[in-house]
Amino acid sequence: MIYLSQLLGNPVLDADGEKVGTVSDLGIATGEVFPRITSLAFMGPGRTPIMISWRKYVETYDEREVRLKVVATDLRFSYLQPDEVLLARDILNKQIVDTHGMRVVRVNDLKLSDTSSTQLRLLGAEVGVRGLLRSLHPALERVVLRLARSFGHPMPEKIIAWSYMDLVERDLSDVKLSVSHKTLDDMHPADIADIIERLDPRLRGQVFAQLDDEQRAGAMAEFDDDAMAVELMGGMNETEASRMLSEMDPDDAAELVSELDYDKAEKLLRLMGVQEQRAIRQLLGYREGTAGRIMTSEVATVSEDATVADAVDMLRGLDEDFETVRYVYLVDGDGKLTGVVTLNSLLVAEKDAPLTELATADLVTAGPEDDQEDVAEDIAKYNLLAMPVVADDGRLLGIVTVDDALDVLEEEHAEDLQIAGGSAEGDDSGHASALIWLVRRNVWVALWALGVLAIVAASALVPAIGGRLPLAQILAAAIPLAVALVLADDAVSYVTNFFLEHDPEDEDSPSAIGFALRGVGIGVVSAALVALIVSALVYVLHELALTGALSAEGIGSLGSALAAGGVAAAVSTFVSFASSPIYLGVLSHRDKTNKETSGFTLSVVAMVVAVVVFTVATVVAASVTGMAV
């Protein structure tokens, strides 16, 4: 094996052993699975770039030198052919797409075939750490390799074969890749979307422009990031963009169009075919988050008096890119839905059987204004592959398919998780996320510190207390704050749990007033609990003073500080729970307007409120009782 990094910079010697230059690059013929090296580029005297045929002139080559068959004067220069690629210029150090592993990687080195044969071939691109180390220095690679092996972690090479490389930088787009080559275009649209998301913005546009309409439409529907999809749309010209929209499923297209600004959307829609345009406009007529918005209007329908043979004929006549058919829907003369026939029953039934015999008349349907989450849950509940969406008068408008329902459920699940205070990413594993979790759970410590600072500031500013207090007193007053903060966090969990469990539109869920009263009740009880705990602490302090374990004077001031803090904590706890209807209101308002809410942010807000209330209450309590000695 030999690597490109070992050949570059080696001296080129002619038949007489005279040095004619140093190796600068190798050219390959691209039409093979393991491409042959066809030409040698080297830097001649005076830094003149020279290229010659590998097959004609190269005698031997190794890690030290390249020997030519003829003397320098007999060399005939050649030119780069259209199907040739220069390894160092075009591939080494560049970003490529690994179409097998489906990643974007940078080429660290190129692996060539054995030096013993005269036919030198490109085996693949090295994209692992070993290539980096080797390029730094071959000895470094050996040392690290040996170290790794002795620690029981062998470092295999990461090689991508030429046939699985796609060169994303498209100055090479006219290079003909071999027939067996798997390019980006052959990949699944979802994988293409993943890869495009990982590229720099400029490259994204270039790669996207290389795809055909169908691939673009597929990939566009798969982007997680709406802003990115819109930006890619911006990079296309209008005819292309509208052609791509027509190619997409109407529901995906509608989602994308709704992200565009009005003028642009209108312009693109006008350029589309009448039929597709109408389908998208119809979907856009429904509010976001409803069944109407996510349904597709591509439905396989037949008249209710048709036979099995008619239905099969209809299916045969469908467009290639028609939404996958799971059911055939029966409609009457007015377009009203009267029955559903599954594909299975169509397959096993006699040709001339009337469809009404096969149909299920007991239909589960949704209205176009139904909440998408309810529709998705029904699809799961009744084990459907698609649910028909019908208008009030019974007309069939479209279907919500199971894949869209899954997307909805996934989205709602992520939102719920976030409200509950978890992370929406979910796949983040390892110690780091555990640490983040720990910090998130214990953010009250930071807020407690903030509270201490606030009390320090308040004691310095409010004259009633009489100037800065000693640290011990401030800390004593701040002890109950910790309890108040944890309870404020609990108040928010109480609200979020209530929100996640109860749907506000359900009749059997408790009313807002009931919830508010319950909040006040819990507030009173927990405030009493806090007061009880603190008075127990104050009592202990007094007892200590009586037994003479501590000086009475110090205890007295600490006790009054603690008492003031206790009163403040009780007040703050009560406020936290009593304000729970406000948090619930915020949550449901944001949910209605389709905004994401993080439970973490909510609890931080609640705790900040608790700190503020606590500080104010402490100051008031202290100036009433005369905390300062």
Place this chain on the structure above:
Amino acid sequence: MEGAGGIAGEKNAGTTARTATDGGAARGGTGATRTHLEPRRILAAMGPGMLAALAGADAGGVATYSNAGAMFGFGQLWTVPVMCFLLIVAQETAARMGCVTGKGFASLIREQFGVRLSAVAMLALLVSNTTVTLSEFAGIASGLALFGVPTYVSVPVAAIAIWLLTMSGSYRRIEKILLAVACVFVTYVVAGIMVGPDWGAALGATAVPQISGDPAYLSLLVANIGTTIAPWMLFLAQSNVVEKNAHAEDLPYQRIDTVTGSVVASIISWFIILTTGAVLFPAGVTVDSAQAAASALAPLVGHYAEALFGAGLVGASFLAACVLPGITSSAICEAFGWERGADRSWAEAPVYRGIITAVIFVSAAVVVLPNVDLFGIMMLAQVINGVLLPVLLVFMVLIASDKHVMGRHANGRVWNALTWAMVVAVAVLTVVMFVMQAMGL
């Protein structure tokens, strides 16, 4: 490798010529017809330059400028216009490279110079950015010390907060708040006017360079360059342009952003030197702590000076400390082809997250060490920045003047000459500084 380019240039001229002008040609058609600038697009392009300008007034910047004023009065005011000009040259080049190629600086270094030289460049960046992050932590520590918060509390808390913010990528949400806090340094402008300095002398000192053979003067000069034209700013400027997907036709707008940002940054630094030069220099105060630096603002705000200065210092340092580890890690991963981005998990991008974590915690750990001189750290970091700057500038000028990469937007002779002059000047200054310090010892 250059040979290969040469071959292509001669024998397959079509391919390379197209490569080079690709960025321009793609939208060139629309660009040519537009003759005047649209105000809306100017606003859209604004941002990166301003951010760099305000984040430039970070811990290290304030320390350096305050020191310059306190030690030499108006003696270093002349550097401000010079630095401003050089900053424009450097930032404009970075933004132009981003616009034309659509690639980050690290990516270009790797593709043009291969693994070995990229390793050198990235090492320089890593060292320089880690020391700057270190100085930001020192800034946070000394800023919060003005409020009575001890270092061993402020630094670990800040480190964890910064780490969480960068890891979750949510620092952008608080970016604006921090920028607003950092605007506190604009008070130097007001303070400078209020103290009523000798304007004639100040303007004269700005126009006429003074050179002193004092080693402290020279090292301050290197620190001054290092903090004004920090390597991380070049990477930030270019990656911002790439993220926005600005094209060659957007260059005029990017230039407006660059120039305004640089001018604003320079005005602030001019007033810091002016204020400290007028207040602290005559009093003979040496700036070795945040209190001393804050006292320059005393004529304006009296005893609120410490609070104001502390808030500004913490805000600017915190902002820069949030940005720096991400830039560093992103550049290194870009150069070596590892996954990067705040939206990648530990499993997907271990190196990216690892580098960020390491930079943050190493810097924090050094600052927490007992008895470290916080202001000394801030100054030292700027000197290291100044020393490493030429390394990255050389890469920049070589790429920017390469017609195969930049096409018709390649550096002109003037720009090339200026950049090389900057490289040589900093290099000479550095050598002289080290020699003098060696002899001084």
